[in-house]
Amino acid sequence: MDSKAVFIGMDLGTFKTSVASSTGVRDVIPTAVGWPKDAVARTMLGRDVVFGKDLAEHRLALNVVRPFEKGVLKYTTAEEAGVDATAVAAHKQAAKLVVEHAVSLTRPTKGAPIYGVIGAPSRATVLNKKVLVEAAQSAFDGVMIISEPFSIAYGMNRLTDTLVVDIGAGTLDICPVYGTFPTEEEQITVPVGGDLIDETFLGLLKQKYPQARVTINMAREIKEKYGFVHDVNEKAIVTLPVDGRPQQFDVTEQLKAACKTLVPPIINGLRELIGRFDPEFQTRLLNNIVLGGGGSQVKGLDRVIEDALKEFGGAKVKRVYDAVFAGAVGALKLAMNMPAEHFHQLKTATAA
Ligand SMILES: Nc1ncnc2c1ncn2[C@@H]1O[C@H](COP(=O)(O)OP(=O)(O)OP(=O)(O)O)[C@@H](O)[C@H]1O
Ligand SMILES: [Mg+2]
Structure with a gap:
């Protein structure tokens, strides 16, 4: 491999994209692009495309597109996706x-x-790696697309006997890792994740406190700060506006109930996957469960999963150290260790 080459690991999620580079830089942005709505907005913003935190700040002046939301890019043709070709x-x-x-x-x-x-x-990944390779075309000379849970395992040096549970915004992915690249059939993907917690929490809050004005973004922020699933003595008390005036509300119960909606799908997914392996291997996998993705930060989730798996003779659940960068850092490590021929070459070599 070219000694001057730069390597980049990227976790291209539905919600956020994080990057880590061999030059030592890392960063994270929302997986979203904003285009100014009209000429006035364009002049005000002074640019044709907006990324990062400016998206939220200027959202009223922007058409925001989240490319991986709702699976639009899953389909190769617009008819299949049920949206028009422009979308x-x-x-x-x-x-x-x-x-x-x-x-x-x-x-x-x-x-x-x-x-x-x-x-x-x-x-x-399941449906259309081609779309991703196309998206990577202009930015990279060579690219490899891998499954996100695998990059988390690789980053943690857990290349054998590991089960990775990646809890993202839109999906929950469970992937067994035993020394090789996992195939798509081996992984389980369930369409639940942080977004579902937010929606459930918002619904419960509106039911309990109809007078409070609360949006889905506020629900997400509260969850990210206080979200938990275990038994605690603390209370989640938050300030919400009522007729424009701030008031305090106890949201402990609603938040816990919403966060708990993820537990049954995780346990069912783990059961299904573990059941595919022989008993000796099952025990090894159970003792090496890794939780990654933003949703892994819900407090107490590791313990609640361990409790639910007691009937299997016990389990050990650990979360990644850094839920934001674990995927990108693992992908970077893989990029630096892979021989050149493993990369999908995107640019034809120019005569040196
Ligand atoms: N501290 C936290 N506690 C609970 N949930 C959190 C926390 N921080 C982030 N999240 C949630 O994690 C989710 C995003 O996770 P992540 O960044 O792994 O998603 P993604 O990789 O973009 O999505 P996907 O894997 O579904 O494509 C969001 O629902 C976010 O609210
Ligand atoms: Mg993810």
Whole structure:
């Protein structure tokens, strides 16, 4: 491999994209692109595309596209996706722009070839790696698309006898790792995740406190700060506006109930996957369960899963140290260790 090459690991999630580079830079942005709604908005913003925290700040002036939301890019044709061709094109363009922007944030050395490993949302990987390779075309010289749970395991050096549970915004992915690249059939993907907690929590809050004004974003922020599933003595008391005036509300019960909606799908998924292996291997997998993704930060989730798996003779559940960067860092490590021929070459070599 070219000694001047720059390596980049990327976790291209539905909700956020994180990158880590061999040059030592890492960063995270929402997986979203904003285009100014009209000429006035364009002039005000002074640019044609908006990324990062400016998306929230200027959301009223922007058409925001989240390329991996609702699986639009799962389908190759617009008819299949049930949306018009312009929407599919906008999603593809947005995916490409997010990848380019994330790479530019790492400030790669000018002129050096860039090799990337992308840990992709399972919904996109299962159906359409081609779309991802296209999205990566302009940003990388060579790319490898791998499953996100695998990059988490690789980053933690847990290459054998490990079960990774990646709890993202839109999906829950469970993947067994035993020394090779997992195949798509071996992984389980369930369409539940952090978004479902937010929606359930919002519904319960509106039921209990109809007078409070609360949005889905506020529900998510409260969950990210206080979210828990175990028995605790603390209370989650938050301030919400009532007719424009702030008031305090105890949301402990509603939050716990909403966070708990993830537990049965996780346990069912683990049961199903573990059941596919022979008993000796089952015990080894149970003793090596890793929780990753933003949803792994729900407090007490590791213990609640361990309790639910007692009937199998016990389990050991550990969370990743850094839920935001674990996937990107694992992908970077893989990129740096892979021989060149494993990369999908995107640019034809120029005469040296
Ligand atoms: N501290 C926290 N406690 C609970 N949930 C959190 C916390 N931080 C982030 N999350 C949730 O994690 C989810 C995002 O997880 P992640 O960043 O792994 O998603 P993603 O990789 O973009 O999505 P996917 O894997 O579904 O494509 C969101 O629902 C977010 O609210
Ligand atoms: Mg993810």
